[in-house]
Amino acid sequence: MSTSEAAVQAHLHEHGGHDHEEPFLRKYIFCTDHKMIARQFLFMSLFFLLVGGLLAAMMRWQLGFPSQPMPGAGGFPDTMAPGGIVLPEFYNSLVTMHGTIMIFFAIMPLLVGLFGNLLIPLQIGAPDMAFPRLNMASFWIAVPAGLLMLSSFFVEGGAAGAGWTSYAPLSASGEWTGVYLGQQLWLVSLIVLGFSSLAGAVNYITTIISMRAPGMTWFRLPLSTWALFITAILVLLAIPILTGALIMLLFDQTIGTGFFRPEVGGEPILWQHLFWFFGHPEVYILILPAMGITSDVLANRARKPIFGYHAMVLAIIAIAFLGWIVWGHHMFQSGMNPLLGTSFMISTMAIAVPSAIKTFNWLGTLWHGDIHLDVPMLHALSFVSMFIIGGLSGIFMANTPVDMYIHDTYFIVAHIHYVLFGGSLFAIFAGITFWFPKMFGRMMHEGVGKVHFVLTFILYNIVFFPMHNLGLRGMMRRLYDPTQYEYLQPLQPMNEFISIAAFGLVTVQFLFAGNFVWSLFRGRTAGPNPWKSNTLEWSVPSPPPHGNFDGMPVVYRGPYEYSHPDAAEDYWPQNQPPPPEVGPGPEVALSPAPEGVGP
Amino acid sequence: MSEDAHKESPYFLIWGVLFALTVAEVFYAFMELPQFWLAFGLIVMAVWKALLVALYYMHLRFEPRRLWVLAASPLPLAVILVVVVIQEF
Amino acid sequence: MSTAAAGRLPMPGMKVYNLKLGMWIFLLSEVMFFTGLIGSYIILRFAHPEHFAAPGVVLNVPLTAFNTFVLICSSVTMVKAFAAVEQGDQKGLQRWLLATIALGTFFVGVQAVEYSVLSSEGFVPMAELYHAVGRGAVHAEGAAEAAVVGGPLYGATFYAMTGFHGAHVSIGVLCLLYVYWRARKGKYSAASLGGVEIMGLYWHFVDLVWILLFTIVYLI
Numbered sequence: 004m005s006t007s008e009a010a011v012q013a014h015l016h017e018h019g020g021h022d023h024e025e026p027f028l029r030k031y032i033f034c035t036d037h038k039m040i041a042r043q044f045l046f047m048s049l050f051f052l053l054v055g056g057l058l059a060a061m062m063r064w065q066l067g068f069p070s071q072p073m074p075g076a077g078g079f080p081d082t083m084a085p086g087g088i089v090l091p092e093f094y095n096s097l098v099t100m101h102g103t104i105m106i107f108f109a110i111m112p113l114l115v116g117l118f119g120n121l122l123i124p125l126q127i128g129a130p131d132m133a134f135p136r137l138n139m140a141s142f143w144i145a146v147p148a149g150l151l152m153l154s155s156f157f158v159e160g161g162a163a164g165a166g167w168t169s170y171a172p173l174s175a176s177g178e179w180t181g182v183y184l185g186q187q188l189w190l191v192s193l194i195v196l197g198f199s200s201l202a203g204a205v206n207y208i209t210t211i212i213s214m215r216a217p218g219m220t221w222f223r224l225p226l227s228t229w230a231l232f233i234t235a236i237l238v239l240l241a242i243p244i245l246t247g248a249l250i251m252l253l254f255d256q257t258i259g260t261g262f263f264r265p266e267v268g269g270e271p272i273l274w275q276h277l278f279w280f281f282g283h284p285e286v287y288i289l290i291l292p293a294m295g296i297t298s299d300v301l302a303n304r305a306r307k308p309i310f311g312y313h314a315m316v317l318a319i320i321a322i323a324f325l326g327w328i329v330w331g332h333h334m335f336q337s338g339m340n341p342l343l344g345t346s347f348m349i350s351t352m353a354i355a356v357p358s359a360i361k362t363f364n365w366l367g368t369l370w371h372g373d374i375h376l377d378v379p380m381l382h383a384l385s386f387v388s389m390f391i392i393g394g395l396s397g398i399f400m401a402n403t404p405v406d407m408y409i410h411d412t413y414f415i416v417a418h419i420h421y422v423l424f425g426g427s428l429f430a431i432f433a434g435i436t437f438w439f440p441k442m443f444g445r446m447m448h449e450g451v452g453k454v455h456f457v458l459t460f461i462l463y464n465i466v467f468f469p470m471h472n473l474g475l476r477g478m479m480r481r482l483y484d485p486t487q488y489e490y491l492q493p494l495q496p497m498n499e500f501i502s503i504a505a506f507g508l509v510t511v512q513f514l515f516a517g518n519f520v521w522s523l524f525r526g527r528t529a530g531p532n533p534w535k536s537n538t539l540e541w542s543v544p545s546p547p548p549h550g551n552f553d554g555m556p557v558v559y560r561g562p563y564e565y566s567h568p569d570a571a572e573d574y575w576p577q578n579q580p581p582p583p584e585v586g587p588g589p590e591v592a593l594s595p596a597p598e599g600v601g602p
Numbered sequence: 603m604s605e606d607a608h609k610e611s612p613y614f615l616i617w618g619v620l621f622a623l624t625v626a627e628v629f630y631a632f633m634e635l636p637q638f639w640l641a642f643g644l645i646v647m648a649v650w651k652a653l654l655v656a657l658y659y660m661h662l663r664f665e666p667r668r669l670w671v672l673a674a675s676p677l678p679l680a681v682i683l684v685v686v687v688i689q690e691f
Numbered sequence: 692m693s694t695a696a697a698g699r700l701p702m703p704g705m706k707v708y709n710l711k712l713g714m715w716i717f718l719l720s721e722v723m724f725f726t727g728l729i730g731s732y733i734i735l736r737f738a739h740p741e742h743f744a745a746p747g748v749v750l751n752v753p754l755t756a757f758n759t760f761v762l763i764c765s766s767v768t769m770v771k772a773f774a775a776v777e778q779g780d781q782k783g784l785q786r787w788l789l790a791t792i793a794l795g796t797f798f799v800g801v802q803a804v805e806y807s808v809l810s811s812e813g814f815v816p817m818a819e820l821y822h823a824v825g826r827g828a829v830h831a832e833g834a835a836e837a838a839v840v841g842g843p844l845y846g847a848t849f850y851a852m853t854g855f856h857g858a859h860v861s862i863g864v865l866c867l868l869y870v871y872w873r874a875r876k877g878k879y880s881a882a883s884l885g886g887v888e889i890m891g892l893y894w895h896f897v898d899l900v901w902i903l904l905f906t907i908v909y910l911i
Contacts (some may be wrong), residue, residue: 212712240676243724243727244723258817277727341688629909632746644906677722679726682731
């Protein structure tokens with residue numbers, strides 16, 4: 004024991020005690036403080052969210068008004084959109100880059116980079132991450148990855164155009180898409196981003212396992228930390244598979260190996276398997292933290308304990324585990340051994356069980372609660388309802404025969420946006436508004452926030468719900484010009500309608516951006532605990548100082564003791580010592596975490 | 603890692619076993635045997651060597667049980683990937 | 692142990708300090724990375740046996756068996772370096788680290804020679820340029836007319852797997868140089884040996900991967 008402790012002490016000494024004022028560069032740019040890194044991830048991903056949204060708007064223009072000049076877009080180079088008319092090759096790039104940027108550079112860094120960094124140390128009662136410098140590296144590796152991705156728009160041949168899944172052989176050689184350097188930049192960017200995710204995941208897992216405050220047992224962790232923990236495990240084990248596959252594809256592209264090139268004996272199907280073996284856990288990387296955030300917000304704004312805390316935790320674990328054995332349902336159309344197809348169908352449907360457990364528990368949490376309909380709550384509620392729609396359409400598509408018919412249509416586009424936009428992004432809005440005071444010390448504007456929510460919610464459903472219909476009527480995804488096909492021409496008014504709503508949807512996001520910027524400087528000053536929440540991050544000032552806690556917090560109870568009969572108020576902070584006559588004494592609560600639960 | 607037990611670890615003995623197994627593998631690989639038994643025997647020896655390195659050189663033998671669980675956790679995923687995808691061909 | 696750190700470090704359940712736990716967690720992702728590469732090789736070999744050759748036909752087994760032995764030796768020297776620092780033996784630590792560096796560098800050197808010979812014999816990763824005829828035919832009379840052994844997938848998977856392993860060894864040697872430099876400055880002691888221990892974990896992991904690669908790629 005002695006040597007390890009000494010090593011730890013030395014380590015602690017090396018990193019502890021930075022209370023003095025830091026120079027600008029150390030404080031804002033090359034900062035090792037987890038809260039600053041969280042804010043850096045926030046600003047980076049909001050920028051990419053805007054870029055991804057504008058790419059989507061251009062796609063919607065082409066779909067709604069095929070081959071008409073985009074208004075006010077005459078400045079586009081002739082290789083992209085001469086005179087504002089989107090070229091087919093550029094449309095391919097738009098589709099690819101919208102998907103890639105939204106998934107890898109907006110949603111994932113928001114959920115994992117922002118909330119992981121912000122919440123994990125604060126919620127477990129730690130002064131910082133286990134490896135603060137690695138944490139800083141994680142952000143500063145993500146930035147060049149993003150720049151590489153963006154720069155691919157400006158190289159010869161344009162940005163990658165083989166879809167965000169980059170199926171081989173389309174992506175394996177530039178002769179099919181006309182994109183050489185762009186596709187290679189896409190691959191390199193994602194390989195680089197993999198290192199960033201890996202650094203983050205190692206940090207999160209180590210921190211949660213080993214840096215919890217006394218009394219913070221596994222089953223006293225807030226659900227957002229639980230979700231981020233499981234997510235980090237998925238990142239850790241899934242991203243390397245993608246990295247390996249990307250490297251092989253990069254070799255196919257650059258030096259002419261034959262891994263995925265059928266003309267020299269390679270196996271394009273192998274790419275699909277490797278990609279989706281990563282890709283399906285990735286889907287849960289994008290939804291589990293959103294579920295955790297929703298759980299925290301719902302319990303707090305309904306002033307009730309979360310319904311079935313243990314079931315919620317086990318459901319997260321079950322979803323993550325099942326997520327490893329369902330990847331084939333993305334590939335039913337590629338043709339598959341029927342035995343394999345059936346197993347993938349059954350395992351996929353099995354995921355509905357833990358998902359339904361979570362949904363019913365959220366409803367149970369709301370039942371007879373004292374519901375406060377403020378902005379975070381509204382977004383969290385819409386997460387639950389949109390996740391139900393997206394989840395149910397997921398069950399349709401788990402059926403191999405149904406999926407054969409609707410997979411490569413707009414039905415799948417509707418489905419993914421119901422879970423990723425309706426699910427993850429609404430939860431992100433909920434999380435940002437909920438933890439904005441903790442990040443910046445000010446509240447976001449409530450009125451503007453509500454207007455933004457209502458408009459976003461309505462327009463979002465107008466945009467994406469009709470896409471189910473388009474898909475069932477046979478409109479293919481990634482289609483450049485629907486009017487080319489006679490049987491799709493009657494759908495054109497619907498496409499136009501969707502496009503106009505989509506422009507509205509992008510526009511109202513500027514309400515959020517404006518509210519965000521305004522609140523940074525002019526928002527109402529928030530106290531340490533504006534939401535009267537139990538979890539540890541609300542027991543410290545907003546924003547918390549370097550080192551977070553003044554001394555070591557001690558945890559006496561679970562995170563969701565709202566409206567508890569023994570508590571003086573309707574909330575009972577985790578670190579508030581119990582009154583002497585009720586509950587176990589501090590000696591009992593102070594005992595170390597029980598064995599039993601481990602990763 | 604600070605337990606005193608593994609200070610007496612037979613590092614050189616393990617090294618001898620690893621060396622012997624490597625030699626045995628090379629000779630075994632060129633024996634006239636059915637393909638299945640060749641592959642089976644070689645994989646057994648390779649896994650044996652890998653386990654020796656993990657248990658003694660990486661000190662896994664002297665670590666808490668939880669680290670074993672942690673270290674073994676990706677192995678089922680590796681098996682799932684290979685066994686499932688191979689059904690396709 | 693000060694009260695401030697009580698209950699936090701080392702964590703209550705694991706009894707493993709952060710640096711080591713972090714290295715183990717990192718190694719898990721390395722396992723998955725090599726799973727992707729080795730798994731692809733197994734799958735491709737199963738799907739296209741005609742692209743691959745029996746052991747010893749194209750690859751030089753005796754040379755690589757010797758190289759395997761070199762890497763195993765480097766694992767012993769690494770673990771001896773750790774044992775030395777555990778007992779506070781600074782000289783021993785530096786000597787064994789230096790031996791590990793030398794053996795690791797030698798391994799990479801042999802691999803470079805192996806690569807250059809193999810590629811001169813037509814065993815290359817580029818699918819269109821692959822024309823390996825096997826070690827038996829390459830120096831014999833009429834090598835130009837000899838039948839090509841294996842196919843492009845053989846070259847591609849071989850270089851991907853062994854190349855990324857070699858890259859791991861090279862990175863390991865660089866890290867060892869850093870550890871050696873710190874050891875020279877007396878940064879390690881029996882009470883502070885985290886750096887040596889995680890270096891060892893990484894190094895043994897790389898050795899472990901090679902043990903599996905040698906069997907799967909060269910002998911089966």
